[in-house]
Amino acid sequence: MQRNILIVEDEDILREIVKDYFLSEGYEVLEARDGKEALSRFKEHDVHLIILDIMLPELDGWSVCKRIRKTSNVPIIMLTARVDEDDTLMGFELGADDYVTKPYSPPILLARAKRLIKSRYSSMNQQLNDDLLIRNGIRVHFPSRIVTVDGKDINLTYTEFEILTYLMQNHGIIITREQLITKIWGYEFDGDDRTLNSHIRNLRHKLRDKSSSIVTAVRAGYKFEDNL
Incomplete structure (x- = not known):
C-alpha cells in the first residue's frame, strides 16, 4: 500500500x-x-x-x-x-x-x-490471537487502536499506545528503560531518557485514576501491575 x-x-x-x-x-x-x-x-x-x-x-x-x-x-x-x-x-x-x-x-x-x-x-494488518487486551479497567482494541479507561475512550499518540500495550502485554515484568527505548524507537535512537520520561508522564496523565498501573522500578525501568 x-x-x-x-x-x-x-x-x-x-x-x-x-x-x-x-x-x-x-x-x-x-x-x-x-x-x-x-x-x-x-x-x-x-x-x-x-x-x-x-x-x-x-x-x-x-x-x-x-x-x-x-x-x-x-x-x-x-x-x-x-x-x-x-x-x-x-x-x-x-x-x-x-x-x-x-x-x-x-x-x-x-x-x-x-x-x-x-x-x-x-x-x-497483523492477525492477533486476541483483538482485545483488558487489565485494571484499561481496555485495548488492537485493530482499531482504541483505548478505553473505565468505559471512556482516551486519545493516545502512536508512541503512547505502543508503550502502554508493551507494558500491559508483559504485565508484572519489569521492562528496562533500554528495552522500552529499543522497542519503541529502535537501536538507532539518539535521544536521551527525558524523551521516555515525557511519554510516560503524558501516558499516566491520560490514564487518570489508572495511572498507578504503570509502576516505576527505581534504577530498573517500568512494569504494569494488575489489580492495584
Whole structure:
C-alpha cells in the first residue's frame, strides 16, 4: 500500500531535498509551506506520516500538532532549529512521536520515518490471537487502536499506545528503560531518557485514576501491575 507523507517546511530548498528522498523510496509526498496549509492538506488527503517544522508562518508547528491530535493519531516527526530542552518536551507533550534537530541527515530522517510507518501500520494488518487486551479497567482494541479507561475512550499518540500495550502485554515484568527505548524507537535512537520520561508522564496523565498501573522500578525501568 502506498503511503502518503506530508512535509511541512517553509524553507523551499530543504523541503525539496527531503521530498526527493521520500519519492526515491516510493512514497507519495504532499507539501505545505505554512501551518494553515498543512491543516488543509491533512484534511484533504489520507496522510500516513507528518514531518512538521516548528517555526512556520501563519501557524506554528506546535499549534498544528495540537489541532491534529484532537482528531488523529497519525505519526508526527517534529523538526526544529532550536536545541532548547523545553522545546523538545513541549513537542512530546503535544503528541509528537519523534523529534529531530536541524541540521539533520535526510537519510536518517527517512530511516526514522520508515520505522514509524512500519511499526504503526504493519501492526494494524497483523492477525492477533486476541483483538482485545483488558487489565485494571484499561481496555485495548488492537485493530482499531482504541483505548478505553473505565468505559471512556482516551486519545493516545502512536508512541503512547505502543508503550502502554508493551507494558500491559508483559504485565508484572519489569521492562528496562533500554528495552522500552529499543522497542519503541529502535537501536538507532539518539535521544536521551527525558524523551521516555515525557511519554510516560503524558501516558499516566491520560490514564487518570489508572495511572498507578504503570509502576516505576527505581534504577530498573517500568512494569504494569494488575489489580492495584
